[in-house]
Amino acid sequence: MEQPENISMWVEKYRPKTLDEVVDLKSVVESLKAFLKTPKTMPHLLFAGMPGTGKTTIALCIARQLFGSSWRTFTLELNASDERGIKIVRERIKDFARYTRGAFGNIPYVIIILDESDQMTRQAQTALRRIMETSSNTCRFMLICNYSSKIIEPIQSRCAVFRFSMLDKENMVEHLGYISGKENVSLLPDAAEAIVEYSEGDLRRAINALQTASAYTKTKTVxxxxxxxxxxxxxPKKVQLMLNKALGSDFVEARRMMYELMGQYGLSGSDIIRQVHREIFKVSHLTTEEKAELANIIGEYDFRLVEGANDDIQLSALLAQFSKFGKLREAGN
Amino acid sequence: MKDELMWVEKYRPKRIAEIVGNEEAKVSFVEWLRSNRWRKKAALLYGPPGVGKSALVHAAANELNFKIIEMNASDIRTEKAIGKIAGPATTFVALDKFSANTEGSLLFLDEVDGIFGVQDRGGVGAILKIFAQKKGRKEKKTKERKEIQGSQIPVVLAANDPDLRKLRPLRKVCHLIRFRKVRIPLIVVLLQKICLMEHVTAGFEALEAIARNSGGDVRSAINDLQTLSEGGEALRVQDVASLHPRNRSFDFADTLKGVFSAKSSQEAMSVLNSTTIDFDSLVLSIHDNLPLRCKDPVELGVAYDLLSKADVFRGRIGLENWRLLKYFFSLISQATTVSSQPFQPFDFIFPPMRIIALFWTKGKRVTLEALCAKIGARCHVSRRSAKLDFVPFIKAILKEDKSAPLGAWFQLDDKEMGHLMNMGRL
Amino acid sequence: MQVLNRKSFKLPFVGKDKFVRLTRVGLGYDGGSFHVRDNNNVEKIVDIISDVLGEKVSFFQTCVLCGQDFLCSGCRHQDLCPTKDLPLQCICENCRATPKLYDQYVKNLGSGKLASTELR
Known part of the structure; x- marks a missing residue:
């Protein structure tokens, strides 16, 4: 087991180890604690919420509290966006269940944490449902997702669903203050404010930003x-540049940059679209209405991306819509 | 679009006799398949596109009870892949003989021209190897050799290349069956039948004009007939004038030029009907070249929107919903004819940008993925999330504080550290 | 112009070399007359025979519907036909006007009439 002082990333170093250490999320924590008292009664769990709201942390806490120091042995962490297809997921779950079978006795079941499960297609989710059924004697699933609406109904009905709301400003500042105190760094109020605003409710982002900022200061004051x-x-400078080229109606250059993002960074279409969506709101020369209109267009193409066959075509089509928008806007002015 | 199905799908021949033209080839193929000659040689059907090569294989398999194991040679290009599927098939499918309703299976490799490019020499080897036992018998007369001589199931190859030069290595191990362009009166006969079935009123001369225009390609003639009768009115000779004349073969440049220079979406559609290029390469090429045709951002936006919808249909077609193909074609032909500007010839972008972009940067991506996998494992996040939410920060910290023990904690090797420090920003 | 029947025709003495070439490209010989055995390379057969005879050679066409032999010279599609004068199946001018041609065509082929006896 790694000692806390050896952990270099603060997000890991200050990740709560038990449910008691989780200060927010009171209602979620209370019901989960009840399950832990009689582990046999715990159903499959579905955690839904935006990134950095504590879903993975809670899942890991449960695993730790169920299995103690050997929790890693009895917990399989899978990430739907990393695995190639449901077949591989099925194999890994099967192997894991077989591998841990010998160790049963004082352990009621093993735990499978499946992160980003809303990234799975409907077919894959249907297959997952079958896996959950056939392995329900030996496994408990903790599914983690951003949007529970993207999880098929039969899975939802087999799970206790917990919604994780976004952290509010005060809680966020408190967390950042706690960590900087432990690290002997003083965090100025306006700096904390800036981090909170930047991180958009994502505590992981906020802590990473805090750690990076403290690396930038020699005086231990952020x-x-x-x-x-x-x-x-x-x-994401390249994404911003691509966006500006597209809005400036230089489609060909924008598309070239898109291929750079895909080629050099291996970003998928939905990665890029998510970044574009985030960045569009930061473009200073657009009015709120214009941003809303562009966000609508992004939504449409995000949808087509899921349905379509080709990421590059859908993304290029989106950039072409931006070029068209830019051109019409210029003509209107 | 009044019909759910493309007529070429709807009227796909079920029996050998339903295929028009190429009588001699049909006889030759059936003889080969019924005798035991297929043990010693594969059949190579070669000839121009759209004249019934794969239709014959399917119809014959249907009538003579063969189960087709079909491989599109353009999908599986390497020797290994062909060997994996074709090799075992020829040696193990003997088991199929015990099943009651089928005489066995038949291995069908369509479009073998695709595997004879310079980079794919291995593909020839794979096909040759299936019939290599014959040679082996002469060289070594060992018992095992004798037992496996010849193929256990018929192997049929089809090639679009009308001349055999490219396929030379195969000639020795193949029974050659040549297909020719179908004669005009025979195409007319089939078109008449379809008109009857579809309740399309068409003058004999109009059908003759379609058949003449098709250049002996039955598939494109049927497609043209369907395109022209979309309007629902009686078909006259002058309607046929809007068709794009069929060239001998439409390669990439021809097809792109055809769709981009078309004056109406119907004309573009008729080009699409006659192309032999597979849809996925086609749609990527149109995507690459569209900005060169539509210079105006507003027009380009409209055109790309249509292309994007076409791609959505492509996604829905997947591997089986071929009835959606016509919507796919229709949207593409609309996309390429959006521009109001007259067509100016330009140099087409080829090969696809996507392939170039992904080819040159593969090494970088692999390293980045490996590095993100390590970060993901440590911080309980996906590689994607590691890439987007962690890498920029980790890089910034390491840039500022080189002594930070992050590299060691993530167990990054020198190559990964180097890549992390030198990679450009997202 | 000499017109030949694909099933049987006679040729003057062709010499050993040409005879070997002809049989190699798909001509059959039964001791007295020649016939087209393999259609894959009929263009070459035509070339060689034209060379032997010193005049252009064309073959009779066989109508898939009525079985009659006829010539390409009367056909109005010969301008576009890439297989003009080759010994292949076609439809004669008279039969082209027949209604329900296709059904008849399928029936003829399916029942093994004409050249495709081997089919059934």
């Missing part, structure tokens, strides 16, 4: 300047 530097450094 000020707003350091935070802004982090934001500048970590912002």
């Amino acid at each position: 000020d707003k300047k350091a935070v802004l530097r982090v934001i500048g450094e970590a912002s």
Whole structure:
């Protein structure tokens, strides 16, 4: 087991180890604690919520509290977006269940944490449902997703569903304050404010930003300047550039950059679209209405991306819509 | 579109006799399949597209009770892949003989021209190897050799290349069956039948004009007939004038030029009907070249929207819903004819940008994925999330504080560290 | 112009070399007359025979519907026909006007009439 001081990423170092350490999410924690008292009664769990709201943390806490120090042996962490197809998921679950069978006795079941499960297609989810059924004697699933609506009904009805709401400002500042205190760094209020605003309710992002900002200061004081530097450094510059080219009606250049993002960084169509969606709201020369209109277009193409055969065509089509928008806007002015 | 199905699908021949033209080839093929000659040689059906090569294989298999194991040679290009499927099939499918309703299986490799490119020499070897036992028998007369001589199931190859030069290595191990363009009166006969079935009123001369225009390609003639009768009105000779004349063969440049220079979407559709290029390459090529045809961003936006919808249909077609193909074609032909500007010839982008973009950067991507997998494992996130939410921060910290023990904690090797520090920003 | 019947025709003495070439490209010989055995390379057969005879050679066409032999010279599609004058199946001018041609065509082929006896 790694000692806390050896952990270099703060997100891991300060990840709560037990449910008691989880300060927010009171209602979720209380019901889960009840399950832990009589582990046999715990159903499959479905955690839904935006990134960085504590879903994985809670899942890991449960595993730790069920299995103690040997929790890693009895927990299989899978990530739907990393696995190639449901067949491989099925194989890994089967192997895992077989491998741990010998160790049963004082353990009621093993735990399978399936992260980003809403990334799975409907067919894959149907197959997953079957896996959940056939292995329900030996396994408990903890499914983690952003949107529970993207999980098929039969799976939802087999799970206790917990919704994780976004952390509010005060909680976020409190967390950041706690961590900087432990790290002997003083976090100035306006710096904390800037991190909170940047992280959009994602605590993981916020902590990563805090750690990076503190690496930037020699004086152990994180000020707003350091935070802004982090934001500048970590912002997806290529995506912004691509967006600006498209809005400036230079489609060919924008598409070239899109291929660069896909080629060099291996970003998928939905990765890029998500980034584009985030960045569109930061484009300074657009009005709120215009941003809303573009966000609508993004939504349409995000939908087609799921249905279509070709990421590059859908993304290029989106960039072409931006070029068209830019051109019409220019003509209107 | 008034019909659910493409007529070429709807009227796909079920029996050998339903295929028009190429009588001699049909006889030759059936003889080969019924005798035991298929043990010693594969059949190679060669000839121009759309004249019934694969229709014959399917109809014959249907009538003579063969189960077809079909491989599209353009999907599986390497020797290994062919060997994996074709090799075992010829040696193990003997088991099938015990099943009651089928005489056995038949291995069908369509479009073998695709595997004879310079980079794919291995593909020839794979097909040759299936029949290599014959040679082996002469060289070594060992018992095992004798037992496996010849193929256990018929192997049929089909090639679009009308001349055999490219396929030379195969000639020795194949029974050659040549297909020719179908004669005009025979095409007319089939078109008449379809008109009757579809309740299309068409003048004899109009049908003759379609058949003449088809250049002996039955498939494209049927497609043209369907395109022209979409309007629901009686078909006259002058309607046929809007068709794009069929060239001998439509390669990439011909097809792209055809669809981009078409003056109406119907004309573009008729080009699409006659192309032999597979849809996925076609749609990617149109995507690559569309901005060169539509220079105006507003027109380009409209055209790309149509192309995007076409791609959605492509997604729905998947591997089986071929009845949606016509919507796919229709949307593409609309997309390529959006521009109001007259067509100016330009140099087509080829090969696809996607392939170039992904080819040159493969090494970088592999390293990045490996590095993200390590971060993901440590921080309980997916590789994708590691890439987007962790890599930028980790890089920034390491840039500022080289002594930070992050690399060691994530167990990154030197190559991964180097890549992380030198990679450009997202 | 000499017109030949694909099932049987006679040729003057062709010499050993040409005879070997002809049989190799698909001509059959039964001791007295020649016939087209393999259609794959009929263009070459025509070339060689034309060379032997010193004049252009064409073959009779066989109508898939009525079985009559006829010539391409009367056909209005010969301008576009890539297999003009080759010994292949077609439909004669008279039969082209017949209603329900296709059904008849399928029936003829299916029942093994004409050249496709081997089919059934």
